[in-house]
Amino acid sequence: MEGKKLWGGRFSESTDAFVEEFTESVSFDKELALYDIQGSIAHAKMLGKQGIIPKEDAEKIIKGLEEIKKEIEEGKFQWKKELEDVHMNIEKALIEKIGSVGGKLHTGRSRNDQVITAFRLYLKNEVNNIINLLVELKKTLLKKAEETVDIVMPAYTHLQRAQPIRLAHYFLAYLEMFNRDEERFRDNLKRIDQLPLGSGALAGVDFPIDREFVAKELGFSEIMRNSLDATASRDTIIEFLSNASICMSNLSRISEDLIIWNSAEFGFVELPDKLTTGSSIMPQKKNPDVLELIRGKTGRVYGDLVALLTVVKGLPMAYNRDLQEDKEPVFDAVKTLKGSIIGITKIVEGLKPNEEKMKQAAGGFALATDLANYLVRKGIPFREAHHIVGQIVAYLVNQKRELESITLDEFKKFSPLFEEDALKILSPYNVADARKSFGGTAKERILEQIQYWKENLE
Ligand code: ARG
Numbered sequence: 001m002e003g004k005k006l007w008g009g010r011f012s013e014s015t016d017a018f019v020e021e022f023t024e025s026v027s028f029d030k031e032l033a034l035y036d037i038q039g040s041i042a043h044a045k046m047l048g049k050q051g052i053i054p055k056e057d058a059e060k061i062i063k064g065l066e067e068i069k070k071e072i073e074e075g076k077f078q079w080k081k082e083l084e085d086v087h088m089n090i091e092k093a094l095i096e097k098i099g100s101v102g103g104k105l106h107t108g109r110s111r112n113d114q115v116i117t118a119f120r121l122y123l124k125n126e127v128n129n130i131i132n133l134l135v136e137l138k139k140t141l142l143k144k145a146e147e148t149v150d151i152v153m154p155a156y157t158h159l160q161r162a163q164p165i166r167l168a169h170y171f172l173a174y175l176e177m178f179n180r181d182e183e184r185f186r187d188n189l190k191r192i193d194q195l196p197l198g199s200g201a202l203a204g205v206d207f208p209i210d211r212e213f214v215a216k217e218l219g220f221s222e223i224m225r226n227s228l229d230a231t232a233s234r235d236t237i238i239e240f241l242s243n244a245s246i247c248m249s250n251l252s253r254i255s256e257d258l259i260i261w262n263s264a265e266f267g268f269v270e271l272p273d274k275l276t277t278g279s280s281i282m283p284q285k286k287n288p289d290v291l292e293l294i295r296g297k298t299g300r301v302y303g304d305l306v307a308l309l310t311v312v313k314g315l316p317m318a319y320n321r322d323l324q325e326d327k328e329p330v331f332d333a334v335k336t337l338k339g340s341i342i343g344i345t346k347i348v349e350g351l352k353p354n355e356e357k358m359k360q361a362a363g364g365f366a367l368a369t370d371l372a373n374y375l376v377r378k379g380i381p382f383r384e385a386h387h388i389v390g391q392i393v394a395y396l397v398n399q400k401r402e403l404e405s406i407t408l409d410e411f412k413k414f415s416p417l418f419e420e421d422a423l424k425i426l427s428p429y430n431v432a433d434a435r436k437s438f439g440g441t442a443k444e445r446i447l448e449q450i451q452y453w454k455e456n457l458e
Helices: 017-023 026-049 055-073 086-098 100-104 111-147 167-192 211-218 227-232 235-261 289-312 321-350 355-362 364-377 382-398 408-414 420-425 428-433 443-457
Strands: 152-157 160-166
Touching: 026 055, 026 086, 026 111, 026 211, 026 321, 055 086, 055 100, 086 100, 086 111, 111 167, 111 227, 111 235, 111 321, 111 443, 152 167, 152 355, 152 428, 160 167, 160 355, 160 364, 160 428, 167 235, 167 443, 235 289, 235 321, 289 321, 355 364, 355 428, 364 382, 364 420, 364 428, 382 408, 408 420, 420 428, 428 443
Parallel strands: none
Antiparallel strands: 152 160
16 A cells, blocks of 8 residues: 555556645645544544444544644654645544554545544634633723723724713723624634534445544534535535624724824824834834734735635535645635634733823814713704804814804804803813713713723733
8 A cells, every 4th residue: 555545456557746745735624623633533543332343443543643632742753745734644543543443434434524623623723712812802992991991092983082081991892892703703612513424425424433422522512414415515604704803894894093102193002112123214103013013914814704605606515625625715714813812812911001091182173072962961952052152163163263262252153052061161070971871982981881891801
């Protein structure tokens, strides 16, 4: 068998070197090696227990697989492209190690159910890692919110100053978004956590296998009910890439905010030195490269999603080799997403808000809506109040004055309904705290949100 393909029996000439190079996947799917061995050990145990192969043979196979596992972990294993993929590499090494009895491992199994079993084990583990990273990020956002309850800043629509909020409100908004990301991954996990092994190539297996046993051994909560579905479908994997894409979109948006806030023009935050990089030519610069790369890498993950969606579109039932293309997008998305969550966590943890700058920007014309609402409370229809305050703004802008510089006498020229208490509105704190509706930015509401997350995150 030395040098021969494991499937070589039917062939009279050896594979063209181009074909070997073009069809191989071991260069990337060796990432699944330990999961493949885990699956094979469970399968061999089951074959022995069921008397499908002699118990002693099963034991030899398991021992051989454990040795191979050690070699891989120690980086001593020799991967060979001519053996196509991770599965064939391991099986061939097993046969070389323990002799022809190693060839009994593949009884009652196909690479089609084998590959998706290893992939699901891998993804289950990685999704749990991603969930843990999201929990860390949520805790960091909560801590930052607690620190910034008393900082006011302008919130923006259309990137125009809109209304003052407390900075904590901003961090709590992202906490909500990343919490939904986590929920999506948890929900995805229910569908990843299903055993495909025992489906054979596509139609099931003609040996008395015990799938319950294998599911228990591998820690799968459920067994896939249909062998065609189990081997041919990748929608659960696409769901993962979709969740990863959505999560990246949230990470990209917070990155964009912090990039803008970190600019000299805004100066709202300072990023820690250790998380920024310098320019090779302009000595004054401290670049937010980590944030820019998170924003940029979001494109890769969207690409990963579209790649796999396109791979499965138009595939006839059941397995087709096209499905080998499912792995690289997922490996790429997992690596990119994990790095991006860690990056944002570190940056949120280390950023220092510039309280003075934010407060200054939160005042002035950002308080105009509240002035209009003041008149509304005195009985003026909102549209008219909006118009009156618009005239006040124009009047002050003409004189290059800020809203805070207005006097009560000037107010009264625009509407006799203005009284002494109108001047109280000219504080961003008071304006923020007036928004007491559920979900609003008033201090008491923010403290409630913080309390909610404290109870739900610990
Ligand atoms: N490397 C293959 C994949 O990733 C394994 C399954 C191959 N199955 C087959 N019938 N050629 O999909």
